Amino acid sequence: MRKLLCLILALAMVFSLAACGNGNSEPTNEPSSSNEPKNEKVKVIYIGGTLGDAGIADATYEGYERMLEELPVDGEFVELPTDPSAYKATLLDACDKSPDMIFTSANNGMIDEVLSAAPDFPEIKFMVLDTALGQPGLDGLDNVLGILCAQNEVSFLTGYLAMKMSETGKVGIVVGVEYPTLSDFITGYINGALHANPNAQVAVSASGDFVDQAAAKETALAQIRQGCDVIYAVGAGSSFGTLEACKEAGVWGIGCDTDLAAQFIGVDDEQADCIITSAYKDWGAVSYNWVKRVIENPDALDWGTVEVYGIANGGCKIIENEIYNKQVPDEIKAEMNNLIEDVRNGELECPSYFDMTEDEYLDLKNSVMVK
The missing domain is CATH 3.40.50.2300 (Response regulator)
Known part of the structure; x- marks a missing residue:
């Protein structure tokens, strides 16, 4: 009897193992099918x-x-x-x-x-x-x-705004280092200022790098001493020095790349209040x-x-925040709206450095030199 019981148990184990190995099993340790997505990064x-x-x-x-x-x-x-x-x-x-x-x-x-x-x-x-x-x-x-x-487009807008906000007819731009892309900023800014005032004078300076805020501040102060009362800061981190000079001298500043006024709202409102807009590039x-x-x-x-x-496909724009709305008169804002629409629709073409010879570019800068 004991032998018969052992035989029955042994047979049961054999059938059990066979069942575990049949095609209906779903082993958890096997890799997934090669046809399944691997979600690789x-x-x-x-x-x-x-x-x-x-x-x-x-x-x-x-x-x-x-x-x-x-x-x-x-x-x-x-x-x-x-x-x-x-x-x-x-x-x-x-x-x-x-x-x-x-x-x-x-x-x-x-x-x-x-x-x-x-x-x-x-x-x-x-x-x-x-x-x-x-x-x-x-x-x-x-x-x-x-x-x-298209920094020439957004800088055209800032140049127009700068000249409309200027009381002296003299505005400035401080870049970190000048190379072709920065020359395109300058080209747009000058042409925007001339669009607002054919007799515009524009000071163009490079502070030396994109980090040294003290150098940028001194460069901006030199332009302010020449009579510039709106300064466009195109110097990445060094731009904070340019804008500090604007605050201390009581003139308008314009930022670049991001909303620079927003950096100061609630922290240094005096600084924020002098930054009338920024040329925003949606990097x-x-x-x-x-x-x-x-x-x-x-x-x-x-x-x-x-x-x-560019302006048309959302790559860049001017910042129209609470500072812009507070500091820029309504009639100038209306002009800016029309100008933006003309650029967006292609009715107004903003000159670019990349379409000029080097001599033409130098002639443009010399034609608006601050006297």
């Missing part, structure tokens, strides 16, 4: 300027943070050194990490390093913000895309959309070219 490196500049670095970082939240992205932020001689090593270090994408700014020579490195890393897609139209060496590269916000949205487009369909992008985002 793409690796993106953002090489940006010093954060806290309230300029292109901060604006682009907003887009970077958004892509980390909303897109299948594994991201890394690398701060670009202030010394241009270190740009090459910084870029090559990033390339050696084998990312899928790198985006950065043209930034006073960085574009040259990207164009030099890109052919050696064909598997990496590069985007360069603030790339000049007609950038030498870009055409034919199938892994580099330049992006340009956050542009960088986010680039990464999204590359993920979805990289072949749809026109590599080796420069994409331009």
